[in-house]
Amino acid sequence: MLRRFEIYSLREGAPADAVARLRLALRDCARYIPEVLHSAIGTNIADNALEIAWEHAYESPEAYQRYMVHPFHAGILDRYLMAGPERVTSDNGLGAGIGGYECDTPVYFQPSGVRRIVMLQIAPDATTEQLEGFSEAVRNAPEDSPELTTSVFAENGMATRWFDGVTPVTAAAKWTHLWEQGFVSLDACKAYLTGPSALAEAERGRWADWLDGIVLDELHVTYELEPGFGYNDSLRIDKSGAGA
Amino acid sequence: MVLIVDTVQVEEKHAEEYLDLVQRLGVPMMTEAGASFLSCATGKGYGEPVDIQIVWSFPNHGEWNRIRKTLVLDPRWHEYGSGTAPLCITGTRRFLYPTMFSPGA
Numbered sequence: 001m002l003r004r005f006e007i008y009s010l011r012e013g014a015p016a017d018a019v020a021r022l023r024l025a026l027r028d029c030a031r032y033i034p035e036v037l038h039s040a041i042g043t044n045i046a047d048n049a050l051e052i053a054w055e056h057a058y059e060s061p062e063a064y065q066r067y068m069v070h071p072f073h074a075g076i077l078d079r080y081l082m083a084g085p086e087r088v089t090s091d092n093g094l095g096a097g098i099g100g101y102e103c104d105t106p107v108y109f110q111p112s113g114v115r116r117i118v119m120l121q122i123a124p125d126a127t128t129e130q131l132e133g134f135s136e137a138v139r140n141a142p143e144d145s146p147e148l149t150t151s152v153f154a155e156n157g158m159a160t161r162w163f164d165g166v167t168p169v170t171a172a173a174k175w176t177h178l179w180e181q182g183f184v185s186l187d188a189c190k191a192y193l194t195g196p197s198a199l200a201e202a203e204r205g206r207w208a209d210w211l212d213g214i215v216l217d218e219l220h221v222t223y224e225l226e227p228g229f230g231y232n233d234s235l236r237i238d239k240s241g242a243g244a
Numbered sequence: 245m246v247l248i249v250d251t252v253q254v255e256e257k258h259a260e261e262y263l264d265l266v267q268r269l270g271v272p273m274m275t276e277a278g279a280s281f282l283s284c285a286t287g288k289g290y291g292e293p294v295d296i297q298i299v300w301s302f303p304n305h306g307e308w309n310r311i312r313k314t315l316v317l318d319p320r321w322h323e324y325g326s327g328t329a330p331l332c333i334t335g336t337r338r339f340l341y342p343t344m345f346s347p348g349a
Contacts, residue, residue: 011329069305074312075339082312083325085252085335091322163313170317 001037002058002165003108003180004100004158005117007221008081009049014088019052022080022088025072026054027228032072035063038109040231042223049092053223055115057106061165068164094219095119095174100158107152110182111232114189114224118203119156119175121217130211137199138179144197147189150182175219189222245342245349246308248279248300252328252335256289259296262331266298269324274300277314278307293333 006026010019023041030036039056058064067073080088096119122131138153158165159173183189192200207215254262266284275281279300287295302308315321342349 069309071305071339074305074308078312079337082316083321083329084337085250085328085332086337087325087329091326163309169313 001103001106002061002064002100002158003103003106003152003154004056004058004064004098005178006054006081006098007044007050007096007117008052008054008089009092009094010051010088011090018080018086018088022077023052025076025080026052027226029056029072029077029228030231031229032076033067033070034230035059035067035070038106038231039228040115040225041228042115042221042225044221044223046220046222048094048219048221050094050096050219050221052089053115053117053221055108055117057108058165064165096219096221098159098162099156099173099175099178101152101154101178102157103152103154108150108180108182110150110225112184112225112227113149114183114186114222115150116181116183116189116220116222118179118181118218118220120177120179120207120215121174122176123214123216126211126214130214133211134177134214141197141199145192145195145200147183147192147195148181149184149188150180152178152180154178154180174217186224245301245303246305247282247340247342248302249338249340250298250300250335251338252296253293253333254296254331255333256291256294258331259286259289259294262296262328265324265327265331266296269320269327270298273315273318273320273324274311277311277318278302279311 027039027041030039035058037057037059042053044050044053058067079086099119135153138151141151142148154177156173156175156178159175160168160170163169183192193203202210207218263286271281279302282299282301284296284298302311
């Protein structure tokens with residue numbers, strides 16, 4: 001599977017009705033492009049310029065490629081996203097844009113609640129052992145922080161493979177890795193962030209001492225899930241790894 | 245065949261600047277990427293905002309996806325977008341599909 005995010009800032013003066021149409025088009029994309037799975041949007045409440053997050057997934061690179069060439073993508077989504085007379089988004093220099101990762105099953109899925117996407121720039125000379133240590137810590141994070149109902153750490157492959165889901169078409173992305181978090185509520189999210197776990201402490205310290213300082217930079221978005229068309233009906237919502 | 249029809253309104257005083265960006269950046273960028281340039285036409289302002297319509301075509305959405313990738317990776321695309329956006333009062337971009345009785349359908 002391909003897990004994918006698009007995260008946007010809005011241009012100053014973007015018409016509210018056009019922004020509302022974009023949000024609806026993203027949220028309910030699966031109504032027109034059935035290859036789009038688990039589509040939801042959210043309004044970022046973290047303190048940065050990013051405003052709209054769209055999360056979704058595809059069964060395979062082939063499914064993603066069908067999305068890419070669908071007329072709804074070109075005619076409706078790009079109407080508001082690409083340079084042109086109706087664009088409502090803006091360039092922001094934050095390097096967020098498109099991101100995502102490969103997974104065997106929808107490990108990211110949660111029916112509702114709050115999502116937090118932590119974008120990480122990890123040092124290019126980080127060792128395999130350090131990355132495995134990071135991955136293991138994130139995988140085990142819910143044991144120390146039961147507020148975390150979803151915790152997935154992965155290479156941000158979709159940032160450079162956005163054309164077909166397979167082939168890198170741009171230089172290395174600023175955000176090399178993603179940590180996708182899920183919570184049942186904003187209160188649970190806050191409880192994790194202020195809690196005693198080693199990861200929460202590392203986040204509060206902006207990762208300064210984490211694994212010998214392999215995290216060079218961080219950016220995150222936090223939003224309440226607004227599930228779209230067919231969100232809970234989508235294929236393979238078994239998170240156990242068995243699939244469906 | 246699929247048509248892209250960009251229709252914008254610009255203030256009369258900005259029409260020349262807008263058209264210069266289209267001719268200097270937009271046309272070479274789009275045609276080099278693989279789109280066909282069909283027309284660029286303007287209304288006459290007579291003190292009112294000027295209507296400008298630019299029409300492109302491409303064979304199908306698979307081809308557009310390749311054109312789109314080339315555009316996104318072309319530095320001129322961002323210069324074109326940031327140059328034209330502030331000049332537009334309003335506008336639309338529509339993908340249109342010729343009817344069966346249309347010439348060239």
